[in-house]
Amino acid sequence: MDDKMDQCEFAHVPIVFLKVLKNIQVYPKKHPLISQSLDRFMALIQEHEGLSLEVNKGYLYVNTDRVEITAANYVFIRLTIQTFNIIELREVEFLTGLVEREHLYRFFSAMAKAKSYNELLALLEKEGVIGVITRRSSESSEEGVRERAKKLYFHTIKVIKSFFEGKKREASLIKMKAAASYLTDLLRHSEEALMGLTVIKNYDDYTYNHCLNVAILSLALAMRTGMERRLLVSLGTGALVHDIGKVKIPISIINKPNKLTDDDWMMVKRHPIEGLSMVLDQWGISRDIAHILPAIVEHHLGMNYFGYPEWLRKKETSILAGIIHVTDFYDAVTTPRVYNKRPMAPVEAMQYLLDNSGIRFNPVLVKLFLNVMGFYPVGSVVKLSTGEWAMVVEKPSHSSYLDRPVVVVVADENGDPLPPRKVSLEDGEVRIVGASSQSPWNMGLDPMEVALYSFEEQ
Ligand SMILES: [Fe+2]
Ligand SMILES: [Fe+2]
Structure with missing residues (x-):
């Protein structure tokens, strides 16, 4: 490698990017040059835990760093910028752990064919490409971000609904992780737009809205802890499905207008465990869900042996469950329900969290949540x-x-x-x-x- 390229760790990214694109334009799918260049690109995504390429005001940025121009990469940077500009593509992000080699191939094939941004989107949709996020040049405005936030919010509700209804294909682990990734990405760009939508509480079934709001609030909180992206995606995924076990509780108990009997309570308290077995049923056991499971089982466990399942009470729960314990409480008490027609005002709910900080809720997490809200x-x-x-x-x-x-x-x-x-x-x-x-x-x-x-x- 050219010595000068070592000065910028991303200097070679446009070279690898264009090589994949050119190879796919020229050779048939099975050609060894295609698999070699795809392997190299895949390795870059893994090495940097995700890769984004953005063209802004005539410069190329990789993972938000402006790529340094060298004699070796000058032509490649110019061509990459041209390729992006022709189809009005501003940014593309490849998500680590989500984008698979086959999907990468489909993305580059779509790039090779598309003559406009809309055509690119249509091809990605048709090919079912997962793990790649694109942004159009004109979407940089605040208006574009708001539109994206709204679309993502209502789309994610549909994904959660499919999962709760047991539709395996529409709600595979990879789709749910993709939803969590998109939320993470949008929160990073414009937290205000997505947070503004968390006041929506009863768009469809209460539980879908609740799970989505808890995911948005949890991610916003977790970002302030400096949590790494992979764990953020696990947290978001766990939050999106944390109440799945509620589908096993009879609707007559969920919507009971008066006080629950002891037997009713026994049923309600089973939902974290029911959730665990449903998630295992749908997604199976893998390394991927190691962090997601505690987020589901422990979300009603607080500090000082507070909460349920009683037999699982322990001094310290997982950090992901601790975060969901705070945001779940906040979203639940600020939402009107059949049995609670007078929900708490947001300031009142925040005061309750502060009053119980260090008693039931982790005090550091409460402080960070105050910062979010x-x-x-x-x-x-x-x-x-x-x-x-x-x-x-x-x-x-x-x-x-x-x-x-x-x-x-x-x-x-x-x-x-x-x-x-x-x-x-x-x-x-x-x-x-x-x-x-x-x-x-x-x-x-x-x-x-x-x-x-x-x-x-x-
Ligand atoms: Fe719950
Ligand atoms: Fe909940």
Whole structure:
């Protein structure tokens, strides 16, 4: 290798990338040059625990590092940028542990054929390519990110539903891990957009929404611990299916409006164990699910021998289960249910977590969760300095403005409804002067409507 290339660890990535592409354009599938170049590319993905190539303002970035131009790679960088620009591709990411050799081949074949970004997407869809994420050049805007967040949110609900309904093909382990990876990726680019959607609680069956919200909140929390990507994907996957065992509980108990009997409780408390056996049934035993299983079995176990299954109580649970224990509590108590028509307001739920920090909940995780949610979590109903009432729809984009989120004004000072109006409190004079102890439902608001309105308004 050229000495100069050693200066940048990614200098040779565009060379390997283009070699695969050119070989696939020229040779038939079984040609040894194709398998050699694919093997090399696969090794790069594994070595760097995932690989992303991005073209931005005429430069090529690999895993967010600008690729240094050398005499040996100059032409390859130029050609890669050209190839991306022709089909309006801004970024492609190959996810480690998810993208298989065959899927890599299908991706490059699609790249070789596509004449536009839409054509590329259609080919990837047709070939069922998993583990490769693409982004169009125009998607860099905030609008593009919001659109992607919304699509991903509702698509993931469908994936969870398939899994809960026992559809093996549509909800294989690899598809669920892919969903967790996409969530991780989008959270990294724009946490605000996905977090804003967690106020949606009852779009379809409550449990699907709940599992998705718990996955988003858990990943946002875990990212603040510096957790490595592979473990993040396990956490996301575990969270997406953590309540699968509930399908074994009779619906009459799940939706019982009055107090549960001791026998009912016995049934409910079995769901982590039922979940474990269902996941094993569907996905079998593999190294891949080693971290996913404790996230399912231990998610109702807290510190100091708190929670269930009682026979599994221990001093320390897995970190993944500890995270889900916090986010699961938060999402559950802020959601209206048949037996709980007056859910907690987000600020009230945060206060409960703080009051029980170090008693039931891991104090470090509670602190990090506070950092994720901010002073006024999305879904909070707040009073503004103008006297008007508003719902928080987006966290502040900057940590120095923790008390200045984006809100949608919903009522005047007397509580009479106003046409919705989106306001960013980051600029201007308007401030929050207090938070209501009522959840949006108790004030006659549908948070899903408000959240989706805010997504349409710029
Ligand atoms: Fe649960
Ligand atoms: Fe749960």
